[in-house]
Amino acid sequence: DAGVTQSPTHLIKTRGQQVTLRCSPISGHKSVSWYQQVLGQGPQFIFQYYEKEERGRGNFPDRFSARQFPNYSSELNVNALLLGDSALYLCASSLEVRRQPQHFGDGTRLSIL
Amino acid sequence: GESVGLHLPTLSVQEGDNSIINCAYSNSASDYFIWYKQESGKGPQFIIDIRSNMDKRQGQRVTVLLNKTVKHLSLQIAATQPGDSAVYFCAEISTGGGADGLTFGKGTHLIIQP
Numbered sequence: 001d002a003g004v005t006q007s008p009t010h011l012i013k014t015r016g017q018q019v020t021l022r023c024s025p026i027s028g029h030k031s032v033s034w035y036q037q038v039l040g041q042g043p044q045f046i047f048q049y050y051e052k053e054e055r056g057r058g059n060f061p062d063r064f065s066a067r068q069f070p071n072y073s074s075e076l077n078v079n080a081l082l083l084g085d086s087a088l089y090l091c092a093s094s095l096e097v098r099r100q101p102q103h104f105g106d107g108t109r110l111s112i113l
Numbered sequence: 114g115e116s117v118g119l120h121l122p123t124l125s126v127q128e129g130d131n132s133i134i135n136c137a138y139s140n141s142a143s144d145y146f147i148w149y150k151q152e153s154g155k156g157p158q159f160i161i162d163i164r165s166n167m168d169k170r171q172g173q174r175v176t177v178l179l180n181k182t183v184k185h186l187s188l189q190i191a192a193t194q195p196g197d198s199a200v201y202f203c204a205e206i207s208t209g210g211g212a213d214g215l216t217f218g219k220g221t222h223l224i225i226q227p
Contacts, residue, residue: 004156033214042202042217043157056214090156098213099145099164099206104156 002027004093004105012111013081021076021108025093031055032074033102034066035090043090049074050097078110086112125224132193134221136186136203143205147215148177148188150199157202160188190223198225 005024013019025032031050035043045058049068068074072093078085088109092102126132138146144165149157161172163179163186170177176189186203200222204215 031213035215040219042204042219043215045214045216048214058214092156092215094213100213101147101159101162102213102215103159104149106154106156 004091004103006091006105006108008108009106010109012113014113015081015083017081018077018079019081019110021089023074023076023091023105025072026103029093029095030072031094031097031100032068032072033092034074034076035092037088037090037107046076048097055097081112083112086110122219123222123224125226126193127226128193128195130193132190132197132223134188134201134223136218138184138186138205140205140207141184142207145206146179146186147204149202149204151202151220152199193225195225198223
């Protein structure tokens with residue numbers, strides 16, 4: 001079975017631009033979460049979605065938004081990009097929303113120039 | 114990951130020996146813990162999880178121990194192999210709220226010596 005897939009794998013943007021990252025969960029998984037991983041640190045929670053609704057949000061500004069589609073895939077949008085947004089953006093999926101193992105994709109490497 | 118941390122940033126182990134990776138957490142409300150392995154250029158890979166109503170859980174070559182009294186978590190890897198070289202993260206989820214956002218520690222880099 002396919003794991004969590006993310007696209008694109010790499011992306012280069014300039015300050016002020018907007019970006020959309022995409023995630024397809026493992027088949028049968030209904031919950032998708034997004035994380036930001038800065039080099040040398042552990043991932044930081046951005047959002048969790050379940051059944052197309054936002055179930056939780058980490059400490060990130062309103063420039064970050066996301067949505068989940070009826071097929072449980074998800075998009076993460078970041079507006080007005082800053083240099084500090086350069087990071088690996090990870091998507092994780094789980095069967096349900098509560099106390100289930102979260103399985104990660106290999107991420108999208110976003111570089112801001 | 115302010116509430117989850119690791120004691121050592123780097124751990125060097127001889128091939129074939131057992132490895133023990135430690136993790137301290139500060140949130141006593143945390144009730145679900147996961148260990149992840151992350152290789153260079155890849156996303157975190159699920160290793161094993163444990164709920165707060167358990168003290169020990171075993172998987173294939175791995176054991177996780179949870180000591181709620183001192184808020185300590187450890188991952189034991191038996192007969193360490195070269196393929197075990199990676200950064201290992203512990204992550205926790207606290208009770209309350211409607212979401213399961215994981216809080217990660219900074220990670221321990223496990224190096225396998227031949």
